[in-house]
Amino acid sequence: MRSISILNFKGGTGKSSLAQNLSHALTLAGKRVLVIDADRQANVSSTLLSKPASITLTQVFTEEEKGVTLEQAIVQVRENLYLVPSDTNLDRASKYLTMTNGADEILKEALPQLTQFDYVFFDHAGAYSPVMHAALLASSEMLVPCELEPYATQGLFSMFDKLKKELRKHVIRNAGIIPYNVDLRYSMARQYLTELRETFGDLITSVVRTDSTVPRAQSVQQTVFEYDPKSRVAEDFRTLAEDLIEETREAAL
Numbered sequence: 001m002r003s004i005s006i007l008n009f010k011g012g013t014g015k016s017s018l019a020q021n022l023s024h025a026l027t028l029a030g031k032r033v034l035v036i037d038a039d040r041q042a043n044v045s046s047t048l049l050s051k052p053a054s055i056t057l058t059q060v061f062t063e064e065e066k067g068v069t070l071e072q073a074i075v076q077v078r079e080n081l082y083l084v085p086s087d088t089n090l091d092r093a094s095k096y097l098t099m100t101n102g103a104d105e106i107l108k109e110a111l112p113q114l115t116q117f118d119y120v121f122f123d124h125a126g127a128y129s130p131v132m133h134a135a136l137l138a139s140s141e142m143l144v145p146c147e148l149e150p151y152a153t154q155g156l157f158s159m160f161d162k163l164k165k166e167l168r169k170h171v172i173r174n175a176g177i178i179p180y181n182v183d184l185r186y187s188m189a190r191q192y193l194t195e196l197r198e199t200f201g202d203l204i205t206s207v208v209r210t211d212s213t214v215p216r217a218q219s220v221q222q223t224v225f226e227y228d229p230k231s232r233v234a235e236d237f238r239t240l241a242e243d244l245i246e247e248t249r250e251a252a253l
Helices: 015-028 043-048 057-062 090-099 103-113 130-137 152-167 187-203 213-219 232-252
Strands: 002-006 033-038 075-078 081-084 119-124 141-147 173-182
Touching (some): 002 015, 015 119, 015 141, 033 130, 043 081, 057 090, 057 103, 090 103, 119 130, 130 152, 152 187, 173 187, 173 232, 213 232
Parallel strands (some): 002 141, 033 081, 033 119
């Protein structure tokens, strides 16, 4: 199992849309995937769920003493695709984690039991919080969606420095920086992409192109594969999924 945080401290970089569409792409390639929605905005949950969940990540954190487990919060949302939903009360979990010794390792301790999954993704909010900290402790890798804009490189270095300070001895491997919402018709976008590649080298993955399919699909609670599987952005998510699968296969050799 690969446990991967989808992470960027800047809002609006495509974390939630990456989580829901990349995970669906992996299931279409035959993998079993769990997405843990660790953002109180609950965008992934809103897209993938057809009705409100009875147990959310908030309860997993705050009602552990009542026997609420991570596994009990898992709901199936598509074939081979599963979700631990979030809700707008997730800030209660942050308070609980701050006040309760050892609670930040709830996810870390629970995840190894979920051997039925090939990939577990954590969708994060844009700001560091106790909930983010707990999810990062349960992650062994991170994927970083990054829009091509001024100061993007500085923002990434700032985030990496923050992670080193906050996580201390816990190391998260950078599995890739994903140029997201890319429109290569513009010279500035091409320039920023070149700068990212010069700075981060092989960490830069294939791009996800800008496409109105993404917000249109979300507006009707669908992934891009359900809304328009022939769209260029669906092709981009398939490429990312294929690259992840190939990397997993090579690591197992």
